[in-house]
């Protein structure tokens with residue numbers, strides 16, 4: 001259960017308010033085109049412009065990524081994660097001093113089984129700001145189960161994952177928009193006890209996550225403006241799969257692979273924090289879709305799946321010919337800001353080394 005939550009929550013709130021008032025000033029933004037590919041223009045907030053919005057205690061801090069610790073004893077799952085400040089390249093040449101879980105944005109993929117009890121410990125390595133964890137996969141009183149953990153402290157919380165699905169997790173510390181948009185979000189998959197009715201048909205499965213980036217640590221911009229980048233990342237579901245941050249072009253530069261005839265499953269989730277995703281794989285129709293990843297929400301024959309901010313799905317489709325299949329959010333203003341990935345389909349399911357063309 002919870003350790004010292006009341007005191008930590010109170011300390012956390014006051015520190016947050018102090019920081020809010022201390023770093024509310026915005027800096028001038030210079031936008032430039034960083035990628036001329038096709039008509040895609042990706043507007044970027046300059047790294048110099050953002051440096052002034054790095055709060056003082058974070059200046060010069062770049063904490064090494066920390067591997068996720070996850071240990072199982074029967075149906076008890078012990079998960080240790082960190083809140084930490086780590087530089088993340090969000091577009092080529094642009095590093096964002098992200099507020100992260102474990103030094104990744106999105107944070108590390110967590111996979112548990114329906115019915116598991118999660119014993120979650122958050123170690124807050126951030127020297128200045130309280131953080132917390134809000135798992136959408138559990139029922140709990142948020143002021144207890146998702147309470148703030150003060151800088152340089154640990155908090156431990158327990159709850160059960162009773163519903164299967166592809167859920168978002170995020171930091172729930174105020175202002176939540178700042179914490180999510182600065183990088184504190186990720187995916188927890190709760191595998192259904194009975195599986196999905198189509199499990200036996202699946203040849204490959206991947207995890208894909210969409211998120212937005214805004215002007216660095218600027219709550220006004222995050223609240224009132226369009227995202228500067230909208231990106232896809234992939235997280236390794238099995239050993240050997242790519243595991244990327246939310247970097248423009250990450251899943252184009254390292255495409256997902258499949259073999260002709262494969263039925264591919266993607267666990268997809270949209271972190272937002274503000275925008276919808278209209279998830280579509282060019283050149284395919286989804287044979288089966290499980291909205292939010294719950295087997296009860298089974299749809300067939302869908303072209304595009306709408307994901308609200310925080311929403312997830314399991315989508316399954318068959319790739320019938322060799323080629324490169326882009327996946328996008330069909331809100332193309334966002335696709336042009338980076339939200340395009342590739343699935344490369346070859347005769348043997350391996351990367352044949354050919355250059356992936358444009359789309």
Ligand SMILES: [Cu+2]
Pocket residue numbers: 083099130131132171172173179184
């Ligand atoms: Cu946080």
